[in-house]
Amino acid sequence: MDFPIFHIDFIGNRMLIAVDAILHVLINHAFAVGALPLIALLEYFGIRSQDPRWDNLAQRLLKIIFILTTTVGAMTGVGIWFSASLVNPVAIGSLIRVFFWGWFVEWIVFVCEVSLIMAYFLSWQKSARSLEAKLKHLRLGIFLAVFSWITMAIIVAILGFMMDSGNWMTERSLLSGLLNPMYFPQLAFRTALAMVMGGMTMIFLAYLYTRNDLDFRTMATRTLSRWSGIWMLALVVASIWYSLVIPQHMLANIPVAVTTQEYVGWNGRLKVLLIVGLSFVGWVVWASVKRPGRVHGANYLVSVLLLFAMLGQFERVREFIRKPFIIGNYLYANGIRVEDYPLLQRDGILQHATYASVREVTPENQLPAGREVFEQTCTRCHTVNGINSIRWQLKKMYGDKPWQAEVIAAYVENMHGARYFMPPFPGNKAELNALAVYLASLQKRAAPFNGAQINGIPKTDAISGSTHYGSLPNLAKTHGEQH
Known part of the structure; x- marks a missing residue:
C-alpha cells in the first residue's frame, strides 16, 4: 500500500515476470548448473587419455555456455530483480530484509562465478602448454561448477520460503527462513533436473559437433548418457521426496494451475504426458548407453525440448500453487500482508494507500473509486x-447478459472460499460495492488501463488536494530485529 502501482495491461504483471524468469531458469539449469560439471569431466578425460578430441569437444561446448550465460542468462537475472521490484515492491522488500545476508553471499558467489567462467574459457589455449597448467585449468572448471551450484542452492532456499515459510513466522530468523520445509527436497529436485537437462543438451550438441568422427561420437554420447542416466534415477527419487512435502492447499491448486483456472480433467492427462515424456528421455538415455551409434540426433533434440517444456511447466505450476500467497502465510499475492487485513477491512484500503487518488467512497464517485480499488488489489494478477483479463473472466461467468454489480459484489466477497487461490477481498463494504460497480461497467466500457508509470505519481487526494502517505506499519520495523 506504500508504493505506486506499476501495470502494463496488455501483458500483465505476472506474465512480465514469468517470461523473463522462465528463460533465466532454463539457461541457468541447463547450461550453468547442469552442463559445467560435464565440461570439467570431459576435460579430465582428455587429460587422462591424452586424446585431444575430448579437450576440443569440451572447449567447443564451453564456448556456447560462456556466451549464453554471460549474455542472456546474466541479463534475465537482472531482469528478474528489475521486474519484481516494479510489480511487487512489498514482496521483494520483505525478501531482502529476511535474506539480506543470504543474497549478500549469493552476489559474492555470482561475481566469483562470472570471474571463473571468464578465466576458464579465456585461458583454455594457454593451459595446453603443459600437464601442470592443464591440471590447474581443470581445477578452475571444478570450482566454476561448484560456485554455479552454490548460486542455485541459495536462491532455492528463497523460493522454498515463498512456498512455505515454516518456523520463520514465529522465530523470524535468517536460519529458519533458509531451512524452510521445502528447501532440501526442492534443492535435490532442481539439482537432479539440472544435471539431466545439462547432460541431454550436451549430448545433442556433441552429436552435432562430432558428425565427422563417428567413433568418437559413439564414445562421447555413451559417456554423457551414463552421466544423464545416473541423474535420471536421482531425479525420480527427488521428485517423490519433493511431492511429499508440498502443503495440502497447494496440491489442491494443481488442477487449476495446469488448466489455466479451468476445473476440467486436464490434470490427469498432464501426469500421463509427464510420465510419457520422462519415459522417452529415459529410453533415449538407455539406448545411448547400449547402442549409441544407432540413436538419431532428432531423439536427443526431442529429449532436450521435452525437458525444457517440463521445467517451464513446473515453474508455472509452482508459482501458481503458492497462491493466494506470494510469501507463505505472510504476504498475499496482491501485495498486502495478512496481518494488515483487519485494519484495511475496517478503515478501507483507500485510506491507507499512499498513492491513491480517492480516499473515501461516496455515491458520486463509485466508478473512479472502484477503479482505484481494482488498481490497488487486483492488478498484480489481472489485466482489464x-x-x-478481468473482462474475460467475467464474460465466462456471466456471458452476454447484463453484468449486475450486486451479483459481482456477492461473488468477490466470497471468492476466497470458492477459489482458495484468490486472496480474500481486503477492503471494506463500500469499497467492495465500488469495485463491483467498476467491474460491471467494463461490459460496455473498457478504457485503456494504465499504471502509475503512465498516470504519473504521486497522486493527490481528489477532495482536499493534499498528498497522502500511508499509515501501514513500516516493513523495516517488522523485520528490523532479524539483523
Whole structure:
C-alpha cells in the first residue's frame, strides 16, 4: 500500500515476470548448473587419455555456455530483480530484509562465478602448454561448477520460503527462513533436473559437433548418457521426496494451475504426458548407453525440448500453487500482508494507500473509486483487456447478459472460499460495492488501463488536494530485529 502501482495491461504483471524468469531458469539449469560439471569431466578425460578430441569437444561446448550465460542468462537475472521490484515492491522488500545476508553471499558467489567462467574459457589455449597448467585449468572448471551450484542452492532456499515459510513466522530468523520445509527436497529436485537437462543438451550438441568422427561420437554420447542416466534415477527419487512435502492447499491448486483456472480433467492427462515424456528421455538415455551409434540426433533434440517444456511447466505450476500467497502465510499475492487485513477491512484500503487518488467512497464517485480499488488489489494478477483479463473472466461467468454489480459484489466477497487461490477481498463494504460497480461497467466500457508509470505519481487526494502517505506499519520495523 506504500508504493505506486506499476501495470502494463496488455501483458500483465505476472506474465512480465514469468517470461523473463522462465528463460533465466532454463539457461541457468541447463547450461550453468547442469552442463559445467560435464565440461570439467570431459576435460579430465582428455587429460587422462591424452586424446585431444575430448579437450576440443569440451572447449567447443564451453564456448556456447560462456556466451549464453554471460549474455542472456546474466541479463534475465537482472531482469528478474528489475521486474519484481516494479510489480511487487512489498514482496521483494520483505525478501531482502529476511535474506539480506543470504543474497549478500549469493552476489559474492555470482561475481566469483562470472570471474571463473571468464578465466576458464579465456585461458583454455594457454593451459595446453603443459600437464601442470592443464591440471590447474581443470581445477578452475571444478570450482566454476561448484560456485554455479552454490548460486542455485541459495536462491532455492528463497523460493522454498515463498512456498512455505515454516518456523520463520514465529522465530523470524535468517536460519529458519533458509531451512524452510521445502528447501532440501526442492534443492535435490532442481539439482537432479539440472544435471539431466545439462547432460541431454550436451549430448545433442556433441552429436552435432562430432558428425565427422563417428567413433568418437559413439564414445562421447555413451559417456554423457551414463552421466544423464545416473541423474535420471536421482531425479525420480527427488521428485517423490519433493511431492511429499508440498502443503495440502497447494496440491489442491494443481488442477487449476495446469488448466489455466479451468476445473476440467486436464490434470490427469498432464501426469500421463509427464510420465510419457520422462519415459522417452529415459529410453533415449538407455539406448545411448547400449547402442549409441544407432540413436538419431532428432531423439536427443526431442529429449532436450521435452525437458525444457517440463521445467517451464513446473515453474508455472509452482508459482501458481503458492497462491493466494506470494510469501507463505505472510504476504498475499496482491501485495498486502495478512496481518494488515483487519485494519484495511475496517478503515478501507483507500485510506491507507499512499498513492491513491480517492480516499473515501461516496455515491458520486463509485466508478473512479472502484477503479482505484481494482488498481490497488487486483492488478498484480489481472489485466482489464490483456492476459488474464478481468473482462474475460467475467464474460465466462456471466456471458452476454447484463453484468449486475450486486451479483459481482456477492461473488468477490466470497471468492476466497470458492477459489482458495484468490486472496480474500481486503477492503471494506463500500469499497467492495465500488469495485463491483467498476467491474460491471467494463461490459460496455473498457478504457485503456494504465499504471502509475503512465498516470504519473504521486497522486493527490481528489477532495482536499493534499498528498497522502500511508499509515501501514513500516516493513523495516517488522523485520528490523532479524539483523
